[in-house]
Amino acid sequence: MVHELFSPGVQHVLDLVGIFVFAISGALLAVRKNFDVFGIVVLAEVTAIGGGVLRDLVIGAVPPAAFQDLGYFGMPLLASLLVFFLHPHVERINWGIALFDAAGLGLFCATGTIKAYSYGLGYVSSAVLGLATAVGGGLMRDILANDVPSLLRWDRSLYAVPAMAGAAITALCIRFDVLNAVSTAGAILTAFVVRMLALRYDWRAPRAWNRRSAAVEVEE
Amino acid sequence: MVHELFSPGVQHVLDLVGIFVFAISGALLAVRKNFDVFGIVVLAEVTAIGGGVLRDLVIGAVPPAAFQDLGYFGMPLLASLLVFFLHPHVERINWGIALFDAAGLGLFCATGTIKAYSYGLGYVSSAVLGLATAVGGGLMRDILANDVPSLLRWDRSLYAVPAMAGAAITALCIRFDVLNAVSTAGAILTAFVVRMLALRYDWRAPRAWNRRSAAVEVEE
Amino acid sequence: MVHELFSPGVQHVLDLVGIFVFAISGALLAVRKNFDVFGIVVLAEVTAIGGGVLRDLVIGAVPPAAFQDLGYFGMPLLASLLVFFLHPHVERINWGIALFDAAGLGLFCATGTIKAYSYGLGYVSSAVLGLATAVGGGLMRDILANDVPSLLRWDRSLYAVPAMAGAAITALCIRFDVLNAVSTAGAILTAFVVRMLALRYDWRAPRAWNRRSAAVEVEE
Numbered sequence: 001m002v003h004e005l006f007s008p009g010v011q012h013v014l015d016l017v018g019i020f021v022f023a024i025s026g027a028l029l030a031v032r033k034n035f036d037v038f039g040i041v042v043l044a045e046v047t048a049i050g051g052g053v054l055r056d057l058v059i060g061a062v063p064p065a066a067f068q069d070l071g072y073f074g075m076p077l078l079a080s081l082l083v084f085f086l087h088p089h090v091e092r093i094n095w096g097i098a099l100f101d102a103a104g105l106g107l108f109c110a111t112g113t114i115k116a117y118s119y120g121l122g123y124v125s126s127a128v129l130g131l132a133t134a135v136g137g138g139l140m141r142d143i144l145a146n147d148v149p150s151l152l153r154w155d156r157s158l159y160a161v162p163a164m165a166g167a168a169i170t171a172l173c174i175r176f177d178v179l180n181a182v183s184t185a186g187a188i189l190t191a192f193v194v195r196m197l198a199l200r201y202d203w204r205a206p207r208a209w210n211r212r213s214a215a216v217e218v219e220e
Numbered sequence: 221m222v223h224e225l226f227s228p229g230v231q232h233v234l235d236l237v238g239i240f241v242f243a244i245s246g247a248l249l250a251v252r253k254n255f256d257v258f259g260i261v262v263l264a265e266v267t268a269i270g271g272g273v274l275r276d277l278v279i280g281a282v283p284p285a286a287f288q289d290l291g292y293f294g295m296p297l298l299a300s301l302l303v304f305f306l307h308p309h310v311e312r313i314n315w316g317i318a319l320f321d322a323a324g325l326g327l328f329c330a331t332g333t334i335k336a337y338s339y340g341l342g343y344v345s346s347a348v349l350g351l352a353t354a355v356g357g358g359l360m361r362d363i364l365a366n367d368v369p370s371l372l373r374w375d376r377s378l379y380a381v382p383a384m385a386g387a388a389i390t391a392l393c394i395r396f397d398v399l400n401a402v403s404t405a406g407a408i409l410t411a412f413v414v415r416m417l418a419l420r421y422d423w424r425a426p427r428a429w430n431r432r433s434a435a436v437e438v439e440e
Numbered sequence: 441m442v443h444e445l446f447s448p449g450v451q452h453v454l455d456l457v458g459i460f461v462f463a464i465s466g467a468l469l470a471v472r473k474n475f476d477v478f479g480i481v482v483l484a485e486v487t488a489i490g491g492g493v494l495r496d497l498v499i500g501a502v503p504p505a506a507f508q509d510l511g512y513f514g515m516p517l518l519a520s521l522l523v524f525f526l527h528p529h530v531e532r533i534n535w536g537i538a539l540f541d542a543a544g545l546g547l548f549c550a551t552g553t554i555k556a557y558s559y560g561l562g563y564v565s566s567a568v569l570g571l572a573t574a575v576g577g578g579l580m581r582d583i584l585a586n587d588v589p590s591l592l593r594w595d596r597s598l599y600a601v602p603a604m605a606g607a608a609i610t611a612l613c614i615r616f617d618v619l620n621a622v623s624t625a626g627a628i629l630t631a632f633v634v635r636m637l638a639l640r641y642d643w644r645a646p647r648a649w650n651r652r653s654a655a656v657e658v659e660e
């Protein structure tokens with residue numbers, strides 16, 4: 001069984017931490033957008049559980065995990081409460097949030113891949129769903145807030161690539177039958193470290209070919 | 221069986237009325253956005269059945285109810301036709317639309333909660349899905365129209381709170397085993413009345429803490 | 441069995457061609473929006489497989505076909521690669537893209553209708569899902585790119601109507617038990633030809649009634 005690499009208790013705590021930090025990013029965007037308290041909660045919930053719900057619908061795991069465990073609803077509520085009262089302070093600890101968000105990203109790309117595989121999907125599809133679990137919530141957050149998804153934008157540091165790396169490593173570990181707590185932790189850590197480096201050194205993905213030439217830049 | 225509180229005929233008629241008024245709001249937004257007749261129909265259909273389809277996908281009730289009863293497709297078509305030809309008159313009877321919309325909101329938050337519970341979800345999850353049934357279509361309408369969802373905006377009167385109240389009352393009635401036609405009608409009526417009062421007196425939800433201080437307003 | 445009208449091999453090739461040209465349109469929009477290479481791939485994938493995944497979720501065909509065949513992921517990758525390096529040339533062959541896109545539209549509205557029917561849906565619901573298969577990906581593409589969906593806009597030539605025609609003809613063929621390779625090809629061809637004519641002669645759907653009078657235009 002690839003389901004439970006860590007003890008269920010540990011995995012659950014990790015899940016809840018990941019959900020919490022994703023929820024913080026949703027709630028903060030809602031505050032910036034001047035939404036009301038309900039908008040804050042909706043954006044926090046969607047950001048936190050959206051990716052996992054999408055994955056569960058695709059693999060046929062209904063009702064999705066988020067609807068079977070009150071903690072999944074509860075953490076975003078807690079995050080909303082925190083942001084509602086303390087958002088200037090929360091914004092100030094941006095670095096801390098980025099740290100937790102990178103941890104959530106790493107965690108979800110690995111656990112999403114494993115869950116998809118355990119429902120009978122192939123290696124590539126599982127990795128794609130791991131990626132979708134990790135970045136889907138943020139995508140929905142930006143759509144709801146009527147922003148161009150930061151995931152797609154050229155002027156943001158790499159976000160999908162670390163998650164792709166983590167998901168791919170996890171899928172390869174499954175493929176070569178070396179998935180265990182250590183190798184999963186390695187996949188999570190890889191995604192986490194790549195994300196933090198991308199953020200620190202502002203690594204970006206290239207845009208389409210001729211957009212990179214100076215001539216074109218001027219022309220624009 | 222919590223399924224059929226009212227006679228099936230009555231419930232079906234109520235459902236169709238709710239769908240019709242939700243479709244009107246979608247069609248009117250499409251007209252305001254200068255969409256063509258097909259855009260009007262799409263927005264009417266999505267607004268009317270989007271919330272229910274989302275709920276059915278989450279609880280695993282596939283194909284969703286809307287794909288099993290032609291009335292669910294037909295009512296939005298009728299609403300589109302009406303708006304297509306008479307939209308200046310329809311806009312003028314805004315108060316009537318608000319009335320029906322509030323009725324649809326109340327109805328869907330209660331029936332959505334009941335349907336989710338009857339598919340084995342917990343009390344809280346059922347209430348969340350009741351809420352999603354009631355407000356999901358409107359959310360999709362605004363996303364398709366490329367607007368910031370009015371559900372999330374601070375400068376709109378309370379919309380989610382009445383639906384939350386209705387869904388919560390319904391879930392509590394199920395929990396304490398007192399769900400019947402009368403208590404369900406009470407839940408629907410509560411959501412309806414709270415929504416109408418919110419509209420009449422322009423009740424709003426608070427924004428994040430310091431956004432309410434005048435100092436911050438100026439600073440913005 | 442309505443499943444396999446053409447030999448499976450032929451149908452698979454047609455599917456992949458349709459996916460490829462839809463992916464091109466997604467990738468080109470991403471380039472225009474200045475997204476990075478990952479944004480190009482995401483938009484290509486969503487445009488190409490979004491409609492089919494939506495249909496499969498609604499009819500309960502999980503995991504969706506796109507997650508069971510690597511070709512469905514692979515073609516959009518290929519399209520992204522092409523657009524990434526050659527996009528000025530690809531844009532220049534707009535007419536060729538429109539041709540393939542119309543072919544994809546025709547193909548997907550027919551095969552979508554047939555698949556939905558084979559999962560037990562009614563004639564009308566099947567046709568609606570055929571339409572959704574054909575236009576759903578483009579809708580998601582525009583939502584992700586934060587554009588008003590071109591499907592809904594008045595100032596674009598007919599796109600949904602050809603797909604509706606193709607889906608309706610397919611459903612009627614099923615209804616009157618005359619569905620075969622020839623009649624399906626007829627449905628596909630009808631959608632294709634109507635779309636090409638709409639593009640060539642800039643056919644548009646009407647907007648709501650009074651919006652068409654000159655007086656109102658001025659007033660706006």
